Amino acid sequence: QEIWIPVAGSGGGSILEILEIKSSMTTVKTSDSFDVVVKIKNSGAFDSGQIRVSADGTESLLPVSQNLHFIQSLKKGEVKNITFKFQPKPDAARGGVPITINVAPVDDNDGTAISQAISVFVDSDSTGSAEGKNVPKIIIKSYSSEPTLVNAGENFKLNMEFLNTHASKTVRNIKGSFSVTEASNETGNVFTPVGSSNTFYIDKINPQGSSSWDVTLYTIPDAKSKTYTVSVSFEYEDDQGTQYTATELIGIPVYQPSRFEVSELSLPTETSMGFPVFTAFEMYNLGKTEIYNVKLRVEGDFEAQPKSNYFGNFESGRVEYFELSLIPMTVGEANGKIIFQFENASGEVHEVVKDFSMNVMEMMMPPEGEDFPVGGDMPGMEDEPTDKNFFTSPWFYIILGVVVIGVVVTIVLVVRKRKKDKEFEF
CATH class of the missing domain: 2.60.40.10 (Immunoglobulins)
Incomplete structure (x- = not known):
């Protein structure tokens, strides 16, 4: 019997x-x-x-x-x-x-x-x-x-x-x-x-x-x-x-219990409004059994790229590296969280949540009615005659550089995401 x-x-x-x-x-x-x-x-x-x-x-x-x-x-x-x-x-x-x-x-x-x-x-x-x-x-x-x-x-x-x-x-x-x-x-x-x-x-x-x-x-x-x-x-x-x-x-x-862990997030404590902040982390399946349908999403006072991602199944011992960019959308204390979700072998859904916060400052702008400073004039030096305007000032190139970097990083992350998605196509 x-x-x-x-x-x-x-x-x-x-x-x-x-x-x-x-x-x-x-x-x-x-x-x-x-x-x-x-x-x-x-x-x-x-x-x-x-x-x-x-x-x-x-x-x-x-x-x-x-x-x-x-x-x-x-x-x-x-x-x-x-x-x-x-x-x-x-x-x-x-x-x-x-x-x-x-x-x-x-x-x-x-x-x-x-x-x-x-x-x-x-x-x-x-x-x-x-x-x-x-x-x-x-x-x-x-x-x-x-x-x-x-x-x-x-x-x-x-x-x-x-x-x-x-x-x-x-x-x-x-x-x-x-x-x-x-x-x-x-x-x-x-x-x-x-x-x-x-x-x-x-x-x-x-x-x-x-x-x-x-x-x-x-x-x-x-x-x-x-x-x-x-x-x-x-x-x-x-x-x-x-x-x-x-x-x-x-x-x-x-039945073996699942054990999914995420490394600590590395983020600055302060940033400026509209400036992208980049973070990277690793995910580990430390259990002795496979976990299924691993995915993440970002919530809070930030615009994320990507805002969500699907990784598929994690066999025992798997380590997955991932990075994303965060753009603060509010001034002051900005709070957010990354939510990781997966299913164990019994089909039960589990979540791991990583909270983060940053102090966001206003983007620096010139006083009203004044142009951005041009060149690196030192006291006592006479300015050379020049047609000063915003598009020839260093501030224009600084802001342009930040925008270009943000676009490049976004493209890189999108390409990596598409490549990762292809790896999980059956």
Whole structure:
């Protein structure tokens, strides 16, 4: 039996989740047929490709309907229900029977395969084979995690409820343990118990009774975005002291948190009205998973070139350099902010905001009725005869130079933006 716990994120553009598996009957007789409804969601940042959904009812259950379905595509955030129908075999043994649902993209590069299962109890007069006659079984009846969404590098509490499926036998002296079948290459076990060991003890579980157990686990920071299988093993006895063993599987999908950072902005504290100010910065994806649809926009008392820009997806470790010009549009204290926006693997939108401010002074102008000064006259020196006017003064060339520089910088930034946009065309 496999039960999968939703924890939090993944590596591909589409992330498939099994939100719920619900059986129309929890206890069935051999003459009953029942439905199993599976609710599947694409929690990724992009639409999925073709998806294969199958159901495995073991040898004790017969599929009444087809047990393999294909979904052509799931849009981002879309939820779809798939229904399977089963009936127990006439000679099915009494006890719990797992039904495993497998969801996988047809294209292996389009996401990660996941599995989840529930159990139904077959109420029959058959005891199965002689070897399995009257064997009391322990299964995982239900589970929960707190919080529901868990990121790598965080603690979470796992609670499980165990059920003794036998109608008349009590199971005693129950020793349980859990282990992860796959380890991290860097730090070993993916899940580590916090404040306890990986074993537990239950005195007894009465017939058709249940017992709960919870443990706090720590997920290592370098765990990959994938589903890890946890094996829960039991050793127990019946009233006659006969010893039994059982194993249940729990799948925990781990998601990596995103980590997007921007370097500090380098800007002067003062400038003049209408004069362009240039700034450059770097953006980093410091997380262990890809982020999607990275873009920025500028807001505030400045005219920016460019005012917004789209960068596309950032794989882990990517560094992106960017520069822009800011022209203050108000005198006094001018405030602005650059807003960076991106989506994580779960499709959640995040923002990083960089605020900035400058003291803006009026552009220097000559007194009313006077021309701009011409040349570098020194006291005591006679001016040479000349036809003085604004277009031959140094002020004209200074202002002209500023305008030319602003135009050149704008052209350079536009060309770079167009070149960058072409790099993200598909």
